[in-house]
Amino acid sequence: MISIKKKHGIKDVAREAGVSAQTVSNYFHRRSVVSPNTQMNIQKAIKKLNYTPNIFARGLRGTKTRTVGVAIPEIANPFYSDILDGLEKIATRRGYTLIVSCNSYNKNKLQRDLDVLSNHVDGIVVCTFTVEDEKISHYLAKGIPIVAIDIKVENDLIPSVEIDNYQTVYICIQYLINCGHRNIYFFSEPLLLPMFHDRLNGYLDCLKRNNLPIEPDKIIIEEGLKVQKTEATYRKLSCLIDAMNFPSALFATSDLMAIGAMKALVEKHINIPEQVSLIGLDNILLSEYSQPPLTTIDYPKREMGHKGMTMLIDYIDGKPVEKKRILLKTQIIERKSVINIKI
Template identity: 35%
Template structure:
């Protein structure tokens, strides 16, 4: 027979109301009494009924985390950072993987609301107006990671993606490379990936170089997108001596495709990635990339969300973390 809250109260020699106050972390219980209750809970192996408790408190101590691709080398580290902080504050996590499908994202938001999550950490494949409307309509307390909405209506944790991509492109230009291709997402994508194209273009514009549209590939962030990008570049018959990639996975696809075309990296074509996932440091050649502080992005986002859930004021509404360019072997 399952242990009940009455059993805990009897074991600790206190009232049921006192046990409830300890479980709900209400400060009016003195430390000695609190210890008796916690010892009784431990001894009896009591686990509170979350559903019943949530109906009373309107809180489930559960956070939904929505990621676009859990198989990526980048997002799991964000989730780990978020989960570590959630554990400190006794929150549970529900993880949802959208597979870069905006319809799936919207459906998951509805499911998380049905599960009565207290809040959501949202990493988006495309932050559409309709998605924002759903978040507002469902009244979901939400923190964005890696992207931000145009109006700045939701708190966010990002890096300056435009500046980072501009720095990556400048890095190649400073090496004397001038025919620089781009593999990533469109500039009008309302997320970090679109900003990376903008940074690439700004760098070329500032150096008086016109973007050659035949050397710009818009796709996803996976290895296959790198292959498709090289196929497009080669079919254009235009020369290129470097490729800026919106992710390390794209960079890996680009490098392998170039190798199959008989081109050497970095001797013939330099390649720079983005994110610094774990594979970029062991791939051949090791990939020069923009390092995002992925673990910190997750942990900062979770701290922000928990502050909001506890009605505390945020230190910063749009939290912009530092990035750095990591030099390895894929550029001249």
Template identity: 30%
Template sequence: MKKRSQIITRKKMTMAQIAEVAGVSVPTVSKVLRRQYDGSQATRERVEQILLEHGYLDQRALQRARNGEKTAVCLVLPLLESSYELEILRGVDTGLNEINHHLILIKRSNEPTHAHQWLMQLSDTALNGVILVFGDQHHAQVEDTLQQQHLPFVIVDHLSELGPTVPSVGINNFAGGRSAVAHLFSLGHRRIGIITGPLTLACARDRLAGYHTVLSEEGFPVDSALIRHGVFEEAEGIKSGYQEANALLNLPDPPTAIFASNDTQAIGVYKALFERGIRIPQDISVIGFDDIPIASQMLPTLTTVRQPLFEMGRTATSMLLRLLENKPLDSTRVELPTSLIIRQSCAKSPL
């Protein structure tokens, strides 16, 4: 435990300070850290020793690199269990397989106070770069640490606002939410319930904004009773979908359609409707968001807004590889289009 605390303390030394001690430039330190330095062996070994002493490398990772083993790309995920994350993982893995790179997975804690624990793991192997999938809005510490280490990174589907220089790939959540509600309006639905994600998350707020926009454009006032707040995580998302659907169904004037802000919530909505003997879509329509694999296997199959998760992972990988090659990005922010996937869970309003 004493050795670990010493490493954490030493790691506070910045890349600029390490460069000064080593008598080299910051870019040189960065190249040594990423195994891309092609200068003198003496300089490389001197910088490596200082990086070891201050926690940027460990002895095992350094020995693997000196033995000629390939460096790797790290994918950091918040849960390592959801269908949502697995689709992103497939995209990243496919992109790396095309160039024969290793992929390392790290599960990160959503607690900002635990960030140093998994950030330390990033120094335990010879990494080229990092792809991060954030499950919350606590990302500033991570960005600062990676930038201090001059370790290239790309953020996938951020759930809160990012700076203009942070490389990221995601979707237009506002447009996706708007298309879901507009589809229900086209079927004659006027009382449309929505189950949001946590409104601390930008994606949840944007999907709700899409809902508000359609109502405004159609000249219908917003009924706050039709807006329920849930969560996105897999198990808790199903539970919140179930609970909030029951709350909507208990209204004196219940909705004829429900927009679940992700597909796991929609699973919970299905359960609530099944228990009450309410038929989908004859009695009520349901629409989701994400198009995770199970959406096409539900009965009836779920109409949903497709978030191109596989393509997001693959695009993030392409962006990171450009950064590793010191090539400029066409844009630091890439937004992929959503698409409405019409299946069996929506029909004309029964009213």
């Protein structure tokens, strides 16, 4: 017969220590009001009973849980791994633990995750997805601070850490044009967010201002590029290669897309960068080790995490948020996947 060991609660600890349950609660949350002798008795009781405090139960009673919820769209994408790394380092330094949810760009899943998190954490970070203003206001009214990372927040309702996506892509396309490229393809995930529209507009406006034609068949915006960036780009470009004019250039809104494009080009014996130049957006670790090494845009992912978590914990602690919208700088990292055909 299997014996199931009883899980002790805060009342058991109080009984063992000879104090009230409120005193044990104070020990966890306001230790300075508990005398040293009482603290010692409570510590002995905790050790004897092997008691582990339930952070979620504490959250339901309105006290701090020292946890922060993070909602991301993709858990396997190294872009979000870097953001999470930045978030986690600041959270750990300031005594917080992360609880991460992944929504796969599903708005209903995101909403369910946020509803659950808002009942159990001290604050929430939302990455690369928007939440309806009404819901945001509801969470704020519950006393749950929210910070947006990699989201264009247009109504000033919550603080954000982001980049200027329009200017970043504009500069990138201008770089390709300055290298002599005229056949420039644009690969993007669906335009679900304002920042994705900004990227497309940066591409279109740069072509216009350089008196280059806008050709719809060079603008590839596909549902599959949302979460299957590498595989979907590989499949799509494999079908497009025969109709391409060389030399061409391809801008992808993710390094993972550019790496998928590389595979398709190599299989068709298309030389990179002599026949097709490639440039990505993210500067994930893999981009430096692709063949050839990928020219890309350095996206300040870890810095986004650092600044976003610092902002959120300051918000939780009641400190004023000095700047509600932080725009971080990007830069082109030149490697070997773009050729200057003017030389």
